[in-house]
Amino acid sequence: xxxxxxxxxxxxHIINAQNISYSYGNETVVENVTFKILPGxxxxxxGPNGSGKxxxxxxxxxxxxxxxxNISLFDTDVEKxxxxxxxxxxxxxxxxxxANYPMTxxxxxxxxxxxxxxxxxxxxxxxxxxxxxxxxxxxxPHLYSRRVGDLSTGQQQRVLFAKAIVKKPEVLILDEAIAGxxxxxEEQVYSLLRELNEQGVSILIVSHDIGAVIRExxxxxxxxxxxVFHGDSHTLTKDELATLYGxxxxxxxxxxxxxxx
Amino acid sequence: MRFTSTDKDMSILEYDFMQRALVxxxxxxxxxxxxxxxxxLRRISLISDTLAxxxxxxxxxxxxTNIWPNIVTFISVCAAAVTIxxxxxxxxxxSDVALAIVLYSTMAGSIVLISSTQGFRIDxxxxxxxxxxxxxxxxxxxxxxxAATVFICIFIFFSxxxxxxxxxDLAKVSGVPVGMINLGLxxxxxxxxxxxxxxxxxxxxxxxxxxxxxxGQALFDNLKGAIFSASIIGASSSVLGLVGxxxxxxxxxxxxxxxxxxxLILSVVYRRAVKLLSKPANHY
Numbered sequence: 001x002x003x004x005x006x007x008x009x010x011x012x013h014i015i016n017a018q019n020i021s022y023s024y025g026n027e028t029v030v031e032n033v034t035f036k037i038l039p040g041x042x043x044x045x046x047g048p049n050g051s052g053k054x055x056x057x058x059x060x061x062x063x064x065x066x067x068x069x070n071i072s073l074f075d076t077d078v079e080k081x082x083x084x085x086x087x088x089x090x091x092x093x094x095x096x097x098x099a100n101y102p103m104t105x106x107x108x109x110x111x112x113x114x115x116x117x118x119x120x121x122x123x124x125x126x127x128x129x130x131x132x133x134x135x136x137x138x139x140x141p142h143l144y145s146r147r148v149g150d151l152s153t154g155q156q157q158r159v160l161f162a163k164a165i166v167k168k169p170e171v172l173i174l175d176e177a178i179a180g181x182x183x184x185x186e187e188q189v190y191s192l193l194r195e196l197n198e199q200g201v202s203i204l205i206v207s208h209d210i211g212a213v214i215r216e217x218x219x220x221x222x223x224x225x226x227x228v229f230h231g232d233s234h235t236l237t238k239d240e241l242a243t244l245y246g247x248x249x250x251x252x253x254x255x256x257x258x259x260x261x
Numbered sequence: 262m263r264f265t266s267t268d269k270d271m272s273i274l275e276y277d278f279m280q281r282a283l284v285x286x287x288x289x290x291x292x293x294x295x296x297x298x299x300x301x302l303r304r305i306s307l308i309s310d311t312l313a314x315x316x317x318x319x320x321x322x323x324x325x326t327n328i329w330p331n332i333v334t335f336i337s338v339c340a341a342a343v344t345i346x347x348x349x350x351x352x353x354x355x356s357d358v359a360l361a362i363v364l365y366s367t368m369a370g371s372i373v374l375i376s377s378t379q380g381f382r383i384d385x386x387x388x389x390x391x392x393x394x395x396x397x398x399x400x401x402x403x404x405x406x407x408a409a410t411v412f413i414c415i416f417i418f419f420s421x422x423x424x425x426x427x428x429x430d431l432a433k434v435s436g437v438p439v440g441m442i443n444l445g446l447x448x449x450x451x452x453x454x455x456x457x458x459x460x461x462x463x464x465x466x467x468x469x470x471x472x473x474x475x476x477g478q479a480l481f482d483n484l485k486g487a488i489f490s491a492s493i494i495g496a497s498s499s500v501l502g503l504v505g506x507x508x509x510x511x512x513x514x515x516x517x518x519x520x521x522x523x524x525l526i527l528s529v530v531y532r533r534a535v536k537l538l539s540k541p542a543n544h545y
Binding site for chain 1 (some may be wrong): 431
């Protein structure tokens with residue numbers, strides 16, 4: 001795969017959240033979280049259901065406003081941030097993936113190439129090498145002309161993944177984005193994430209697969225409303241995981257497919 | 262509005278009112294489904310029905326107060342469209358609930374206003390059921406302007422509209438000004454409802470906005486193909502509906518709507534047949 005980008009040496013933080021809190025009505029779901037992602041980081045965000053992981057991701061992306069605290073993206077306040085081509089976001093599901101939506105995988109991925117208002121975009125050819133390359137990297141080049149709504153959940157998630165990487169982002173944020181992908185596909189995605197990270201792309205991944213993310217990520221952030229651990233993935237102990245989930249957690253790191261650790 | 266037997270002694274195109282009806286019908290049939298695409302994809306198809314009922318209230322207010330009914334109607338529909346969009350996008354309530362609240366409250370207001378005021382029931386009747394055969398030259402010019410505005414806006418903002426319809430959060434993270442796009446779509450929908458009501462009436466105006474695209478999305482797997490086919494289906498429905506109403510003595514608006522629904526049924530049957538005849542999908 002071609003080198004996507006080089007690290008930006010002048011950049012201090014990809015994401016910098018300081019003391020952020022967020023409440024749904026009277027219920028506080030994210031409380032006083034300070035969270036940073038530096039250039040080249042590979043961070044896994046883990047925690048039980050309802051712990052505030054997805055809310056934290058939405059806060060970091062400026063999709064919702066924190067009730068307290070400050071967030072900056074690429075050293076710019078999130079409210080003023082406009083270099084969205086630097087960010088690739090892969091949600092677990094998109095509302096446009098229902099069966100009736102008339103959009104091919106190629107069209108969906110080409111949406112990811114959006115770089116601002118262009119009045120003549122509709123007349124431009126949508127099939128291009130970037131889209132084909134992204135689908136190829138995601139392992140689904142044969143699905144270019146297939147309707148996204150007709151694809152399986154795992155295939156749809158790969159389409160969203162291809163949509164996120166087609167614009168060659170500097171940070172890739174995956175919110176439980178490979179939950180529906182099969183074992184072979186999961187290995188492909190992690191392999192790609194490692195490769196992207198080695199090329200300088202920062203990664204933030206939310207997952208319930210503790211073993212996989214601890215194995216793959218450089219650092220782990222554990223959240224249960226507030227941040228209970230943030231450090232090197234290998235220093236995370238069983239006791240800290242038990243505290244996080246409320247019951248003993250046994251993590252199996254052995255995987256015959258992996259030779260890098 | 263129906264034809265008389267004397268009308269049918271002449272060729273359909275020999276009548277001025279028929280020529281205007283065909284031009285108006287083709288225009289609306291072509292542009293309304295293009296706009297309707299982004300209402301269907303965002304799962305707010307019934308907004309056209311709701312706004313048509315708001316238009317009825319606006320029209321009643323305009324006629325009672327004797328202040329430019331079309332302008333009052335447009336302002337009322339715009340305000341309702343923006344309010345619905347605000348409630349929907351802020352997650353204050355589900356889309357269907359927001360639409361139902363606006364529909365029933367404005368319908369109630371219309372009934373009270375119409376019942377307590379004398380003198381304009383005939384006008385309201387024609388707006389309820391449409392009067393495509395009564396279009397005048399001004400109506401055609403307004404429709405032409407509206408069609409041009411809708412086509413230009415959809416072409417220019419196609420990518421932004423497609424992104425927003427695909428997923429609002431993903432669109433925001435791509436840098437699309439989702440709020441502005443939604444607001445623009447709401448105003449465009451309001452204008453379409455207000456100035457197209459004359460053709461299809463309050464009760465059927467949504468048919469040409471929504472049904473042709475639902476048929477189009479069954480025919481094509483890609484968005485542009487679905488929109489293009491919806492436009493063709495909409496215009497064809499208008500022509501066939503008007504011709505049918507001329508020769509079979511049917512209400513024009515109802516005939517157009519029935520033809521559009523027939524296209525929808527044929528499209529769905531075609532898609533099912535193609536799926537049955539093609540090989541099973543190769544999932545892995």
